[in-house]
Amino acid sequence: MSELSRLTGVGPKRLKALQAAGLHTLRDLVYHVPRRYVDRTRVTPIATLREGDDAFFTCRIDSVQTPPGRLIVKVSDDTGSFELAFFRAARFLTEQLYPGRRISVAGQVKQFRHLQIAHPEWEALREDQEPRGGLLPVYPLTGELAETRAEHKLLQKLALEALSTFHFSDALSEKEREHLGLRPEVESLRVLHAPESMQDVTLALAELKVRELWPLCLRRAQARRERLARGRRFPSTPETTAAEEAVRKALPFALTQGQEDVLASITQALGTGGQFYGLLHGDVGSGKTAVALLAAVRVAGTQDPGDKTRGAQVALLAPTEVLAAQHYRNMEPWLRAAGISVGLLTGDTAPAERRALEASLSEGTLRVAIGTHALLSAAVTFADLRFVLVDEQHRFGVDQRALLTKKGNEPHVLYLSATPIPRTLAQSLYGDLEVLTLTEKPAGRLPVKTRLVPSAKQTELLQFLRTEALNNRNQVYWVVPRIDSEGNDVDAAPAIEGAVKRLRQLGRDGDGWSVEAVHGRVPAPERDRILAAFRRGEIHALVATTVIEVGVDVPGANLMVVEGADRFGVAQLHQLRGRTGRGSAQAWCFLLEPPAIGWSDETDARLRGFASTEDGFKIAEMDLLRRGAGSLEGARQSGFGALRFTDLIADADFIRDLSARAEASLDP
Numbered sequence: 001m002s003e004l005s006r007l008t009g010v011g012p013k014r015l016k017a018l019q020a021a022g023l024h025t026l027r028d029l030v031y032h033v034p035r036r037y038v039d040r041t042r043v044t045p046i047a048t049l050r051e052g053d054d055a056f057f058t059c060r061i062d063s064v065q066t067p068p069g070r071l072i073v074k075v076s077d078d079t080g081s082f083e084l085a086f087f088r089a090a091r092f093l094t095e096q097l098y099p100g101r102r103i104s105v106a107g108q109v110k111q112f113r114h115l116q117i118a119h120p121e122w123e124a125l126r127e128d129q130e131p132r133g134g135l136l137p138v139y140p141l142t143g144e145l146a147e148t149r150a151e152h153k154l155l156q157k158l159a160l161e162a163l164s165t166f167h168f169s170d171a172l173s174e175k176e177r178e179h180l181g182l183r184p185e186v187e188s189l190r191v192l193h194a195p196e197s198m199q200d201v202t203l204a205l206a207e208l209k210v211r212e213l214w215p216l217c218l219r220r221a222q223a224r225r226e227r228l229a230r231g232r233r234f235p236s237t238p239e240t241t242a243a244e245e246a247v248r249k250a251l252p253f254a255l256t257q258g259q260e261d262v263l264a265s266i267t268q269a270l271g272t273g274g275q276f277y278g279l280l281h282g283d284v285g286s287g288k289t290a291v292a293l294l295a296a297v298r299v300a301g302t303q304d305p306g307d308k309t310r311g312a313q314v315a316l317l318a319p320t321e322v323l324a325a326q327h328y329r330n331m332e333p334w335l336r337a338a339g340i341s342v343g344l345l346t347g348d349t350a351p352a353e354r355r356a357l358e359a360s361l362s363e364g365t366l367r368v369a370i371g372t373h374a375l376l377s378a379a380v381t382f383a384d385l386r387f388v389l390v391d392e393q394h395r396f397g398v399d400q401r402a403l404l405t406k407k408g409n410e411p412h413v414l415y416l417s418a419t420p421i422p423r424t425l426a427q428s429l430y431g432d433l434e435v436l437t438l439t440e441k442p443a444g445r446l447p448v449k450t451r452l453v454p455s456a457k458q459t460e461l462l463q464f465l466r467t468e469a470l471n472n473r474n475q476v477y478w479v480v481p482r483i484d485s486e487g488n489d490v491d492a493a494p495a496i497e498g499a500v501k502r503l504r505q506l507g508r509d510g511d512g513w514s515v516e517a518v519h520g521r522v523p524a525p526e527r528d529r530i531l532a533a534f535r536r537g538e539i540h541a542l543v544a545t546t547v548i549e550v551g552v553d554v555p556g557a558n559l560m561v562v563e564g565a566d567r568f569g570v571a572q573l574h575q576l577r578g579r580t581g582r583g584s585a586q587a588w589c590f591l592l593e594p595p596a597i598g599w600s601d602e603t604d605a606r607l608r609g610f611a612s613t614e615d616g617f618k619i620a621e622m623d624l625l626r627r628g629a630g631s632l633e634g635a636r637q638s639g640f641g642a643l644r645f646t647d648l649i650a651d652a653d654f655i656r657d658l659s660a661r662a663e664a665s666l667d668p
Helices: 012-020 026-030 090-094 143-147 152-165 174-180 185-193 198-228 238-250 257-272 288-300 321-337 351-363 398-405 423-429 455-471 493-504 524-535 570-577 601-611 616-627 633-638 652-665
Strands: 036-039 054-065 071-076 081-086 102-108 115-118 121-125 135-138 277-282 307-311 313-317 342-345 368-371 385-390 412-417 434-438 449-453 475-479 515-518 541-544 557-562 588-592
Touching (some): 026 152, 054 081, 135 152, 152 185, 198 652, 238 288, 257 277, 257 288, 257 412, 257 434, 288 385, 321 524, 342 351, 385 398, 423 652, 449 455, 449 601, 455 475, 455 557, 455 588, 475 493, 493 515, 515 524, 570 601, 570 616
Parallel strands (some): 081 115, 277 434, 313 385, 449 588, 515 541
Antiparallel strands (some): 036 135, 102 121
């Protein structure tokens, strides 16, 4: 028998409704707290009511009407008249609500054909009786609960009965409660279900936030302390200094001041003690890879005193073969200039080459390994792995990242993220890491111009693309979504084929117009051939899915067209747009409006907001407002995504202060 059946008034039908709402246990019920409160300490004149108000007023019933399926009650006070609507239990209510009766009413004012309150809370009053004050709790109600007349008063009554009748164990010990200044958990919950003032609500909510945050903050602080007590130091030496200088000379660009500052923070941490765990995040094109490379040289450039062919090792884990191959292609000549060996290991590495790489890693003669999930294979062992770099870290699970670090000897770890994270949220989610931020982009890059293109203008756009590609040697990315309008994964092949056909029709005899396509089902050798040809400028237009979202760096590609832009989040659109504008030429991003149906007003506003800025941090905030912070992979993986009472953004200062208390509690 269900625990809830032990409560007064919970029969089979109501039990089914409670369970359908996700309330299966007594603890579920008492944690199903009100989402807001109607203040019944202040009576509002009817004439002052506006849409959206949480109203509380006294009135007299003027008339009762019973059209099919509902009950309409007309009421008035000295200032005006108003309408109440009931769509359930009309027969029962006609016996209670009749002309001339004086009542108090509480509920939210909404606009239908005119202002009204649907299903208000009401109470009969004697002629000389003042309305009962206090706060009326308003609970989240599902359709099933509403149909069984499990209204707010009933949920309040059930929760209070459960808290008064049954024992609930407290997750915190009495000593912990005393340290944190908390009441027993049931007292805080009782206040939320039956508060006397909003100050009581604020205090009870704060206590429950502390309760759910404290174990997470304490666990984070303990992990940080443990890391600071271990880890090998990598101070600057003549060998590492020479290696760093050699790499800097090989780089085709100079670091920005922002890159220099972040690099200094990392190398200082590597050289002064403790196991370094950092998160380097920044906008698209801000140069995170170059910083990570030079930090890696500090470790990989350290030689074994007994055998200078051996030394500390670095592993760089990337989520896709395209990105891993690009990192290898870029870094190999730079590291070679410093005398540091580097290898690439992916799922497509030939067996003989794989065996040779694995042997070099286990012997310690290969200093830097760049790869995909292939690095996580049990066959891959390291002689002395001391630094782990994880690019696009949110694409890997906690267990996957841990699997690589366990191959090392307490290695330092640097996570890279091309998805900017608002400062306050970064503090909340990654308080156990050194959060490093890059905002400055390399000099000489122009902002990418973004335009929404209606269907009537798309033929004109196609001609513009052809002219730019053939006359100005500008290359085109044409991106199609991998999900349909309902959000389901689909085969992108038909959309790709359609786009390829549309673009190839722009060609003329003898003009050399070239169009190719890449997506997840293209065999790796063919995909690599196409991408290499695109990098060399031999292909004018590349049709692709989001396989190009990261890891494709073609300075000559300054034109992007996105089909089905409404099916992408703005953060993902920003990543895609970041494939362009990597040289000194003007870059363009065009978002195609679907024919006939167009976009909804909400989608249009969202995409215009995206088009109005290139600031990845602003775009990240736009995305958070729409999806919520709990949707972030970092929130889910850290445990902060399942919080019931805490808002990661609004409560960022609260989380920071509690984290500091957790850190201090570990001091002897």
